[in-house]
Amino acid sequence: MFQLLIVDDEVLAVDGVKSGVDWREVGISRVFAAYSVAQAKEMFERERIDILLCDIEMPQGTGLQLLEWVRERYPKTETIFLTCHADFAFAKQAIQLGSLDYVLKPVPFAELADVIRRAANKVRQENQLSEFTQYGKYWFQYQPLLVEKFWLDIVNQTIPGNAEAVMRAAEERKIPFAGEMKFIPVLIRVRRWHKVISLREEKIMEYAFRNSAEELLLPGRENGLLLSLGNGTMLALLDGDAESSREDKLKEACKAYIAFCHRYFYCDLSCYIGDGVRGHEMASMLLRLTELDRNNVAYDNRVFLLHELRMAAKQGVLPDMSVWAVMLREGAQEKVLAEAETYMEQQANAGRLSPELLHQFIQDFQQTLYYVLQTKGIQAHQLLSDSESMELSVRSVRSATDLIAWIRHAVVKAMTYATSIEQSQSVVNRVIFYIKQHITEDFSRDDIANSVFLNPDYLTRVFKKETGMSISDYLLKERLGIAQELLAKTDMPVSAVAAQIGYSNFSHFSRMFKKYTDLNPIDYRMKQQNKQAALEGRQSDNEKS
Template sequence: MYRLLIVDDDYFFIKGLQSDINQEQFNISEIVSAINIRQAKKIIKNQKIDFILCDIEMPQGTGIELLEWMTNENHNIPLIFLTSHAQFSYAKQAIQLGSVDYLLKPASEEDLEKVIKKAIDQINQSDQLKNLNYYKKLWNLHHPLIIERFWLDIINKSIPNQMNIIEKVALKRNIPFSNKLIFLPILIRIQRWHMDTYNSSSDQKTIEYGVRKLAEEVFFDGDNKGNYIQLKDELSLIIVTMDARESYYRPILEEKGKKFINLCNMWFRCDLTCYFGEQIAFVDMYDQVENLKVLEINNVTYDNTLLFLKDAMKTNRDIQLPDMKTWVNMLKNSAFTQVSLEIETYLKEAKDVNVYFLRNFQQNLLQMIYLVLNYKGIQAYQLFGAKESIELSNKAVHSIKDMIIWIRHVINKAAYQTSRVKETNTIVETVLCYIDQNIDKPDLSRSEIAEQVFLNEDYLSRLFKKELGIPLSNYIMDQRIKLARELLLKTDISISNIAFSVGYSNFSHFSKVFKDKTSYNPSEFRKKMLC
């Protein structure tokens, strides 16, 4: 029978664990608790404790400090950290001090049962483990975090790509090394999350953790273990470890890969692709991962599929781009919907498309749209300068699906603005409203007003004069003087303040313009009209 100690400053969390743990299943006779390390030390000194579940961050001392004290006092009790803190520094300390495992809250019932079983197995094998040196035990119990750091150094070339140097570094870090080991790298790219997959950074971390655990469950089975390494957001690497006598047959890989993708689609609502490398030795890992990254970058056609490096064709950077002259003419005639459909059909039917093709295609398409918008007097750089437009543009070269989403966005915005230009009254009304609202701005300019309606300023000036029969700049001046006249007659505001309120920062200039328009300076006008 075993006695378990739970150390956590959260009373309700302790109670929850006590009710969740199946004491009969694990032959646990009693579960005792402590809310700080002072209480925990007292219990450990005076009672028989077989293993411990412990938080890290607590008000009166950390779980790390408790484990250090136990080590110094020769209390060789298996300890499992169950904490909200995911920092590598904590995990590293826990590993160095010999903890059984390190779980993040909230841990699933299945994960909790696994670590309890692991602790009990360690208790039962304690006599054998005493014969192992410290670093061998470290490897057996905690190798994933240590090896993950080791692999990252190889992949990032912090460790030179030479077998003798790799072996020296491994031995220096107390990592068991054998040149008989072979590895299978699998690159995983999350291509997109579907709407509302997660709403906060906390949700995102939970889902990423879920993807990681699912990958480990699917690809690591039996004697084939390995590491899951997060390279960057939405890009991770699985390294399956084998010995030279083993082989991972392609049908098995395909079965596992399809299972992983289907479960990710269903549980995490994301699109992804798995890229399979070949079975290699330590020294080949850097080159293999780089080749997988190139394969991933050039995959703009497929998602929710499996791609094998062995099958990959050489990237063709000279794929023929389409002639867009017909599309230009169609856009000039406002056939926006038809053009969008034709472009989508073309992309869906295109063969051997890669990222270089999509980049060039996007540049040509932008040039075409800018040409048409300029022809219609619309400022394209302002129309597509919004945050959403920029984000969609950056994602467009990732895949044909993303390119189609961007094309729809661009063409829809162009169509909307073109329709607004045709509605001249709407444009002029918007301009008049903007002038009224900003008449007090000394620097109110033609270019600023043109930006509000996404038009070229010369085109706007022609349009404005055609509709109102007066140049835009003259209209602004007339409105300023009109407002000044009303303020002079209806208020006691000083003339200098009136000048400022109608957009004149220079009083002398205001007086001159006012006299040119009314034949009186402002003071004379007020006196004459109020007599």
């Protein structure tokens, strides 16, 4: 019989779970409760906890943080998550493949009983495993975190890449290791996500991603180890003598893993299977696999074998984009996009698509697009400086898929804006709106042009064609119009009126005002006040009569 700990900050939820399951029937002899991560840690230090039933979200520490702590200190404990969020159905299915599970609140007690029963059986089976009978037998299950750190130090070359240094490090850390053992490395790289996920979702996905890889690529988990290398990258190390490490079986397992992740994690990824190497050779093998991934700009959701892979052996030829420039100027953007996609597909199929060719294509296409924008008076660096455009541009060098995504975004945005420019009245309206919104600020013609992504000279021509005056004349007219209103209808000091419409220099304001109205500000105010007094006098005489 096993012991179980329920962790949830809601007392009623804990009581409900306690009373809703026949614990003896599912193999649990004692049930403990904790209402925070801190209480849970204290319970682990006092009692043997075989199964942890834990809420994910709590105010003083999350279930994920608790799980990380438990994995470091009590790796044999099986964990089941509880949550009220139903938007992780895809993660639930992935987590179920590993040692964790995921149950939605309100908890269906029949389902929870099945989950706990499976967890108890898993603990029972692992407890029945005998100690190591030979090097390699259950090797990866021995002190998993110490072993993981040992391998990370090897691949990061903290431990020098020679047999003596590796053996010495293993002895110092008391890790069973045989220098003659061979391992098959599999580099797993997420190439892109098709769904925007929050940081909270990302943490859950990390656990789910890892667990599904362990289940599909490391059957039984006694024949392999999975290392997280960060940035959506993992390295699976398989016992070279295990049946599951056979090339055909391993390739099929990687295909199944890719299909599973593409379906449930909404992502594209690739797996690179290396040659069998000894421990001290693993760092150099990882560098070769990483280089293959860097050079793979053509294919997603595939399995690659190191000894079969020959990427971009032929030199590609760039297309003539002068015709594309004409097509873009004439508004045939979909034809340009179709030709770009066809070119990339042809180069990939012919084995010519390399990072160098991709980079050259990007440079030429940018030049073509920017030339077209220049002819239309549009400032590309302003139009395409938003966060989405910049992110797509950064990612465009990673693969043909990412490049086409950036091209489509940039072309559609640029041509859509160019069309609106041709309807110049809409641009003039935006300029007038900008001026009215910033009338009290100190801004220049360049600031106005930047707000509508146009060259200042080009914008001036468009504006004058529509309004009959330059932007600077229009701005002066608007500002002095406001000044006239304030001088005539308020007692504000002239200096305050000047500041109100963006003039910090009082003398300059007075000169411009007199040039516009033939009166200085003080004379204008007196004239308007006299007019108002005369009008009020006439109204008074009319009322008396």
